[in-house]
Each structure stands twice: as C-alpha cells, then as structure tokens.
Amino acid sequence: MVVKTNTKELQESRRVVLDLILSNHKIECLTCVRSGNCELQELAKKFNITNIEFEGEMQTHKIDELSPSIVRDTNKCILCRRCVAACKNVQNIGAISTINRGFESCISTTGENSLNDVNCTFCGQCIEACPTGALHEKQTTDEVWEKINDPEWTVIAQTAPAVRVALGEEFGMPIGTSVTGKMVNALKRLGFNKVFDTNTGADITIMEEANEFIERFTQNENLPMITSCSPGWIKYIEMNYPELLPHLSTCKSPHQMFGALIKTYYAEKEDINTEKIYVVSVMPCIAKKFERQREEMKNEGLYDVDNVITTRELARMIKQANIDFLSLEDEEFDSPMGEATGAAAIFGTTGGVMEAALRTAQDTLTGEDLPKIDFEAVRGGEGIKKATVNIAGKEIKVVAASGLANAKKILEEIKTGKADYQFVEIMACPGGCVMGGGQPIKSSKTRATVDVRKLRADALYTIDEKSTIRKSHENPTVKKIYEEYLEKPGSYRAEKLLHTSYKKREKYKI
Numbered sequence: 339m340v341v342k343t344n345t346k347e348l349q350e351s352r353r354v355v356l357d358l359i360l361s362n363h364k365i366e367c368l369t370c371v372r373s374g375n376c377e378l379q380e381l382a383k384k385f386n387i388t389n390i391e392f393e394g395e396m397q398t399h400k401i402d403e404l405s406p407s408i409v410r411d412t413n414k415c416i417l418c419r420r421c422v423a424a425c426k427n428v429q430n431i432g433a434i435s436t437i438n439r440g441f442e443s444c445i446s447t448t449g450e451n452s453l454n455d456v457n458c459t460f461c462g463q464c465i466e467a468c469p470t471g472a473l474h475e476k477q478t479t480d481e482v483w484e485k486i487n488d489p490e491w492t493v494i495a496q497t498a499p500a501v502r503v504a505l506g507e508e509f510g511m512p513i514g515t516s517v518t519g520k521m522v523n524a525l526k527r528l529g530f531n532k533v534f535d536t537n538t539g540a541d542i543t544i545m546e547e548a549n550e551f552i553e554r555f556t557q558n559e560n561l562p563m564i565t566s567c568s569p570g571w572i573k574y575i576e577m578n579y580p581e582l583l584p585h586l587s588t589c590k591s592p593h594q595m596f597g598a599l600i601k602t603y604y605a606e607k608e609d610i611n612t613e614k615i616y617v618v619s620v621m622p623c624i625a626k627k628f629e630r631q632r633e634e635m636k637n638e639g640l641y642d643v644d645n646v647i648t649t650r651e652l653a654r655m656i657k658q659a660n661i662d663f664l665s666l667e668d669e670e671f672d673s674p675m676g677e678a679t680g681a682a683a684i685f686g687t688t689g690g691v692m693e694a695a696l697r698t699a700q701d702t703l704t705g706e707d708l709p710k711i712d713f714e715a716v717r718g719g720e721g722i723k724k725a726t727v728n729i730a731g732k733e734i735k736v737v738a739a740s741g742l743a744n745a746k747k748i749l750e751e752i753k754t755g756k757a758d759y760q761f762v763e764i765m766a767c768p769g770g771c772v773m774g775g776g777q778p779i780k781s782s783k784t785r786a787t788v789d790v791r792k793l794r795a796d797a798l799y800t801i802d803e804k805s806t807i808r809k810s811h812e813n814p815t816v817k818k819i820y821e822e823y824l825e826k827p828g829s830y831r832a833e834k835l836l837h838t839s840y841k842k843r844e845k846y847k848i
Contacts, residue, residue, distance in 0.1 A: 353385050361392040363470075364413035370471040377469035377781060378416060399444065405454035406631055407476055407624040408462065412444050415472040420782075421445060421464035428768060430743035431574075433458040445472075448846060455847040457577055459742065461570035461766045462624040462775015475624045475776055479651050479658075485616045485644075486529040493616045495530040496596055497521060499537055500622040500686030500771040501649045503797035507778040508653035509663045514793030516801060519668020524656050525620075526669060535671045536619065537678030539596025540685045540694070542819070543567065544810035546836050547589045547691075548698040549827035555734070555760055560584050562752065562759040565691050567591045569629035570766030570775075572840060574742050579749050580842035585762075588837040590642070592685065593619040593626065594635050596675075597642035598835040603823045604675060618645045620652050622686070622774030625766065634838045648776025677815040680805030687795035688740035688770035689716035689723055692763040696727060696736070698811045703730040711808050717799075719769060719791055722747065736761045741768035772798070 342348070360382065367373050381387075399412035419436060422445060426432045433456050437446045447456045465473045485491045506515040525533045547565070554563050566572060566587040575582060590598070597617045605612045619626060629635065630643040647655075656663055670676065681697055684690030693713045700708050715725030716736065721744040724737045737759050739748050745764045751757035767773045769791035780790055807813060824832045 349385075353387070356381055356385055356387060357390060357392050359416050360387065360390050361394060362396050363416065364396075364411070366414075370414070371474045371477070372471035372779075375779060376471065380781075397441070397444070402452045402454075403476065404452040405458070405460065405476065405628070407460035407627045408453050408458070408465065409474055409476050410453060411472055411474075412446070413472075414470050415445055416470055417443060417445065418469060419445070420467040420469065421473060424463045424467040428741060428743060429459070429461060429463055429766075430746055431457060431459060434464065451847070457845040459570040459573045459577075459766060460625040460628045460775075461742065463767065465624070465775050466773070466777070466779055469782065475648050475650065476627060477651060478627070478645050479647055479655050482618055482645055482647060482655070485618075491614055491616045492531050492610050493529070493618065494532045494534060494600055495525045495618050495620060496534045496536045496539070496593060496600075497525070497620040498593065498622055498686065498771065499540065499683045499798060499801075500774060500777070500794065501620050501652070503686070503772065503794045503801075504622065504649050504777045505653060506663075508650065511664070512793075513780075513788060513790055514797040516797045517663075518801075519670070520663060520666040521652075522671055523666040523669040524661055524663060525652075527661055527666075528655055528659055530618070532672045532675075534596070534600070534675040535678045535682075536593050536596055537682035537685070538675055538813070538815055539592035539599070540682035541679055541810035541813045541816045542595050542599070542836065543589055543592045543685075544681060544691075544694050544698050545816060545820070545827045546595075546832060547587055548695050548702060548811075550587055550589065551695065551699060551761055552702060553828070562757065562762045563587055564762040564764060566840075567685070567691055568625070568764065568766045568771075569623065570625035571742070571745060571764045573625065573628065573843065574745065574766065575749070576840055576843035577845045578746075579753065582749060582752060583840050583842070585752065586840055588839060590635070590836055590838050591626075591629065592682075593621065593646075594629065594642045594838075595836045597630075598637055599819065599823075600675065601637065601640060601642065602835060603819060607674075607822075612640065616644045617642070618647060619643050620649070621646050622649050622771045622777045623767070624648060624775040626776075634840070637835060649774075649778060650776060653778070674815060674818070677813060679810055679813050680802030680808035681810045682813075683798050683801040683805065686771040686798050687791075688765050689713075689718070689738040689763065690770065690798070691765075692716045692736055692738045692761065694810060695761070696729070697809045700727075700729045701809065701811065703732075716763070719789070719795075721768065734761060735759045736763075738763040740765040740770050742766055744768075769795070
C-alpha cells in the first residue's frame with residue numbers, strides 16, 4: 339500500500355475545510371487572548387490563507403462571562419470538541435456538550451445556561467484543551483494595575499509553587515525551568531510593594547493539617563481525612579458528595595491562609611492599615627478565582643485575598659511592562675514572610691501535600707527528628723496512588739488521587755464502605771497544580787510528545803531536594819508566627835483565621 343499525504347488534491351481539500359471553519363469564526367486575532375498561541379492561527383499561516391473565500395452567514399452567540407473563573411466565547415469555537423472530551427472523559431463532569439444539529443451545532447451547557455449556573459467546577463481543563471480563544475480565564479489584571487498605581491494601597495503579591503516552574507515557558511524557556519528569582523524580580527519591577535512566597539502559607543497549612551490529622555487519627559473520628567487545598571475539588575464534592583463533607587480537612591488552602599495572616603499578623607507587625615492592603619495571589623489555577631470570593635474566605639468583613647491572577651496573566655503583565663524577563667537577575671522573596679521549605683514546594687504536584695504532611699506527622703507522633711523524608715509511594719503521574727506507611731508503630735493507609743474522574747472512584751469507595759484509608763489527598767487537575775487551568779497552554783502536538791507534567795513536577799522535587807529545610811515544622815518563619823501570634827496549631831486564633839467550613843451546593847441553578 340502506498341499512502342500519499344501531501345498531494346495537490348489533499349492540500350486543496352485541507353484549504354477548503356480550513357476556509358469553511360474560518361468563514362464562521364470571529365476573527366479578532368489582534369485582540370484575542372490566544373493570539374500567538376492559537377492552533378487555528380498557525381494552520382492559517384501554514385496553508386497561506388490570506389482571504390476567506392466562503393463568505394456568508396455567521397452564527398452569533400452571547401459571550402458567557404458570569405462565572406468568576408471562565409469566559410466562554412462560542413463565536414471563536416471551531417467545534418473540535420476537545421473541551422467536551424476533557425470535561426466528560428478526563429474529568430467525568432460533563433458540564434458542556436454539543437447541542438443542536440448542522441449549522442446550528444455549538445458547544446453549550448444544560449439549558450444553555452452560564453457555566454456559573456451548572457455543574458462546572460472551574461478546574462479549567464477545558465481551557466487547556468481549547469485550540470483557540472473560545473475559552474479563557476476571566477482576566478483581572480486591570481484591577482491589579484489600578485491598585486499598583488494608587489499610592490494609598492499596599493499591594494502584596496504571593497506566588498504558588500507551580501507558577502515558578504511554568505512561567506518561563508511563556509518566555510520561550512524549556513518546559514519545567516525553575517525561574518523563582520526572575521519571577522520575584524519581575525513582580526518587584528511591576529510595582530508590588532512586597533513579594534511573598536505562598537510556600538510559607540503551605541508550610542503553615544501542613545502545621546494545621548498534620549495536627550488535624552493526628553487528632554482525627556488518634557480519636558478515630560471522621561476518617562479518612564481528605565485534603566482541602568484544591569478549590570475545584572472542593573466545589574466538586576459540595577455538588578456531588580455533600581454527605582462526605584465531614585471527611586474534608588477544615589484547613590483553608592495555602593494562599594487563603596497566607597492572605598489571612600498578611601492582613602492580620604503582618605499588618606500588625608508592620609503597622610499597616612488592613613483596609614488598605616491588597617493581596618494578589620499568582621496561581622496556576624483558575625478555580626482559585628472562585629475560591630477567593632467565597633463568603634467563607636472572609637475575616638472581619640474583609641476577604642483574605644483580593645485578587646487571583648494566573649501564570650498566564652502574570653506573563654502578560656510582564657510583557658505589557660516591557661520587562662526583558664530572560665535578562666533579569668535573581669532576587670529573593672521579601673522577609674519576614676518569604677522563607678519556605680522543600681515540603682511546601684512539592685505542594686504543586688500530585689502527592690506533594692500528602693508527602694509534606696507525612697513528614698510533619700511522623701515527627702510529631704514519634705517526638706523525634708526522623709531522617710525519612712521522601713515518601714516515593716505517593717509520587718508519580720498515576721491518577722491514583724495507594725500506599726501504607728508505618729509511623730510510630732502504626733500503619734496508616736493513604737491514597738493520592740488527581741483528576742476528578744479519579745476522585746470519584748475514591749469517593750465511591752468511601753461512600754460504599756469499601757475503603758480503608760486514613761488520609762486522602764485529592765487534586766482536581768490531572769497531575770496536580772503543575773497542570774492547572776491557569777498554566778501556560780501547550781499545543782496538542784506538544785502534549786502528545788512531551789510529558790509536561792513530569793518536567794514541571796521534577797523541577798519542584800529538585801527545589802525540595804536542594805532545600806536546606808525540608809520539613810514544614812522546622813521553618814523558622816513559621817515557628818516565629820506561631821510563637822508571636824498563633825500560639826500553636828489548632829489554637830483559637832488559628833481556627834478563626836486558618837480554618838473554614840464547606841456546604842452542600844446545588845449542581846444547577848435553573
């Protein structure tokens with residue numbers, strides 16, 4: 339058999355199909371968020387499409403921008419259905435699907451409602467799959483610029499661990515390059531008054547979470563305990579398994595904890611008016627945009643975090659400010675809230691929260707500084723990783739799951755009584771935060787040929803391995819915060835600032 343893939347007839351057929359797609363596409367390339375990183379744009383260049391021959395009627399759809407996380411512009415959709423596959427097959431949600439037939443076909447939701455009013459978890463995996471600008475995060479950088487340029491405000495940035503191993507990709511650096519120092523320098527040049535490390539918040543999260551787990555484990559109460567760091571996962575369990583909410587850790591996510599401490603402990607220490615502090619979290623996750631505006635994330639009437647921007651949004655701000663990112667010198671996070679451990683760094687990958695918590699839990703239960711640091715059993719790219727660890731002569735069965743389809747499997751085991759776990763980590767995004775919906779978008783070709791998750795995760799494990807301190811409870815900054823302000827994990831003030839509760843949420847608002 340001889341197969342020809344580049345004949346004149348095939349070239350012409352491809353051009354015709356591409357021309358037909360473009361004839362019903364909202365061509366706004368100069369102002370589109372995906373300009374320069376759009377597969378349709380690349381194909382138009384490849385096939386030298388300089389004009390559209392098949393002009394005619396175009397469908398017009400209302401832009402859905404009601405959710406705090408995702409904007410859906412069906413006018414730019416090419417009906418490739420990748421978003422549908424990501425939502426239905428990978429995440430097992432099915433919030434979007436193809437409706438109608440023929441020329442009227444489009445991607446929509448139940449009852450053609452907003453994503454804000456259906457069973458969407460705002461994980462953003464649909465955005466990562468979309469080849470055009472039909473789906474993108476809700477951009478809030480204009481608000482950040484406004485506050486930066488207002489001298490009355492103290493604007494503080496905090497950055498998640500997964501951001502530093504992906505941001506460089508937006509500037510042409512190899513996948514998984516760690517750019518912590520350059521990132522800090524860029525944020526300071528943008529005009530932020532202080533740049534702190536969310537990893538410090540992650541260390542505090544481990545202090546609270548490990549303490550909570552030890553209490554539940556010793557009392558055999560509400561086990562297994564399930565992590566609560568991933569807001570997409572939290573929205574999922576609230577909508578689909580509200581009866582299992584008592585199993586959730588009551589800990590806020592690291593950036594929310596850190597925001598609460600910035601507006602209390604740090605504000606008092608530096609004598610800054612709390613009402614004039616504006617906290618911006620740079621996150622790999624668009625569900626954090628939803629999380630930060632939850633009523634449960636308030637203290638004394640003020641939100642813990644005032645704005646969340648994604649890795650992609652930060653890259654746009656850096657480019658907008660005409661900063662030559664590649665030539666930046668490395669700079670350090672600001673003190674006294676910039677010191678973190680290797681345990682906090684691995685929060686950005688699946689299994690990392692579990693491993694960090696086990697490092698602290700084992701030392702607390704044994705009262706010793708144990709040399710065992712690495713828990714390899716919960717590492718790796720598998721969607722579900724099970725292990726049994728022995729701490730202080732007691733066996734603890736743990737499981738780490740990433741991706742909501744895998745989360746469902748674990749929850750069904752717990753619901754039916756088939757599970758015998760004591761500690762469960764769940765991340766909404768397959769692979770964890772390194773593959774969050776706000777990370778740099780890779781083409782389908784790159785995703786098919788390169789293990790993006792592994793490269794980014796390996797960079798985080800390298801940060802951990804090179805860290806002087808690799809256990810959260812040994813972080814001197816964290817020790818100082820507890821000595822001066824929080825007293826101890828689980829104290830009254832810690833409960834008030836760092837813990838929260840969750841509630842049943844309806845899947846559809848129709």
